[in-house]
Amino acid sequence: MHDHDHEKTSRADYHRSHRARAVAEAERLLAERERLGGRWLGWVAGELYALSPPQYASMVRRELQRLQEGG
Numbered sequence: 001m002h003d004h005d006h007e008k009t010s011r012a013d014y015h016r017s018h019r020a021r022a023v024a025e026a027e028r029l030l031a032e033r034e035r036l037g038g039r040w041l042g043w044v045a046g047e048l049y050a051l052s053p054p055q056y057a058s059m060v061r062r063e064l065q066r067l068q069e070g071g
Helices: 002-030 032-050 055-067
Strands: none
Touching: 002 032, 002 055, 032 055
């Protein structure tokens, strides 16, 4: 097995084990949209920026997009 394959596998494993948490986080962020109104986008950007690792933050960002598109 090449290192590249291993990297791909561990990324998939990471995604699987953290997806539920990422979805919950995205739902929490989206729930604030009504309350914050026009300030929401800036607030969300800050929240996403504060998440770590970056891999997790991008998962949350993707879930947020999916929720906003109603998918």
